[in-house]
Structures are given as structure tokens and as C-alpha cells.
Amino acid sequence: MGIMSENENEIIINENLRIPLSELQYRFSTSSGPGGQHANKASTRVTLAFDVANSPFLDEQLRRVLLKRLAPHLDKAGVLQIHVQESRSQYRNREIANGRFRKLLIAALIKRKRRRPTRPSKATIKKRLETKKKRSQKKKERRQKYY
Numbered sequence: 001m002g003i004m005s006e007n008e009n010e011i012i013i014n015e016n017l018r019i020p021l022s023e024l025q026y027r028f029s030t031s032s033g034p035g036g037q038h039a040n041k042a043s044t045r046v047t048l049a050f051d052v053a054n055s056p057f058l059d060e061q062l063r064r065v066l067l068k069r070l071a072p073h074l075d076k077a078g079v080l081q082i083h084v085q086e087s088r089s090q091y092r093n094r095e096i097a098n099g100r101f102r103k104l105l106i107a108a109l110i111k112r113k114r115r116r117p118t119r120p121s122k123a124t125i126k127k128r129l130e131t132k133k134k135r136s137q138k139k140k141e142r143r144q145k146y147y
Contacts, residue, residue, distance in 0.1 A: 011098055013105045019057060024101070025049040026094060031085040038088065045085040048097040053078025062109075069108040080104070 010018045028043035052058070052066050052074060073080055082104075084097045120128075 011102055013102060014109065017057075017062070017105070017109070019050070019055075019101075019105075023050060023055055023057060024098075026097075028090060031088075033085070042088075042090070044088055044090045044093055045083065046090065046093040046097045048082040048084075048094075048101055050080045050101065051078065052080050066105070066108055070104065073104065 009022075010020045011024075012018050025048070027047040027049070029045045029047070030041075030043055031039055031045040033039065052063065052070060055063070058066065067074070067078060070080055073082075075081065080101070082097050082100050084093045084100070086096055087093050
């Protein structure tokens with residue numbers, strides 16, 4: 001399954017979620033780093049913005065999950081921003097940004113396994129305590145006695 005749908009107007013996240021490109025805002029600016037005259041005059045850096053908090057394509061449950069799991073990537077208004085300046089081509093940077101956007105959303109929507117609390121077995125506890133006693137005894141024997 002590709003990143004774009006058949007009509008190239010939406011990004012496929014999973015079978016239940018497709019984000020239309022009209023929901024994404026792109027801003028372009030000049031990249032930093034080497035590139036000479038081309039880098040100084042061409043706006044090749046891409047900033048992709050997606051308003052998670054207000055998108056009409058997300059139901060409330062999905063919105064809550066994304067706001068929680070993408071929290072480190074969101075600004076205060078709940079907007080996800082991805083900056084890309086890897087390529088000298090604006091088109092290529094835009095494709096990279098779309099790919100990162102898709103991967104972020106896929107990772108955020110993966111169902112997490114619940115952690116089951118466990119206890120160490122009696123044999124493990126016994127072995128650990130015996131090891132501690134041996135180590136303690138070894139250190140005790142190293143000490144010099146002064147009278």
C-alpha cells in the first residue's frame with residue numbers, strides 16, 4: 001500500500017483513516033546550509049502543518065488519542081509541524097514531509113499492549129540474595145584488620 005491514494009489527493013494512514021491533502025498546509029522557506037546561490041534564492045525548505053485539534057476528518061476518540069500520543073510534536077494550538085530541508089528540491093522535501101507525517105500518525109495509532117505486573121520467582125530471589133552474600137563476603141575478606 002502506497003503513501004498516496006489512487007487519486008493522489010489524500011494520504012492513506014490505515015484502512016480507516018485517509019487525510020486529504022487539502023487538510024495539510026505547506027509553507028516554504030530558504031534552507032540553511034550549503035548550496036550557494038541556489039540555496040539563497042530558492043525556497044526549498046518545507047514545513048508541513050496539520051491541525052490535529054480541529055481537523056474535521058478525525059472523530060473525537062481518534063483526536064484524543066492523537067493529541068495524547070503526538071503531544072511532543074504538537075504546538076500549544078494542537079498543530080503538528082514537520083520541517084524538512086534534506087533535499088535541494090522543494091518537491092522532494094514535500095514528499096519526505098508527507099512520508100514522515102504518515103509514519104508519525106501510523107506509529108501514534110498502533111494499539112499499545114497493556115503491561116502486566118509480574119513478580120520475580122522465589123528461585124530468582126534466592127539466587128540474587130546468595131550472589132549478594134558471596135559478594136559481601138569477598139569484600140569483607142579484602143578488608144585489613146588494624147589493632
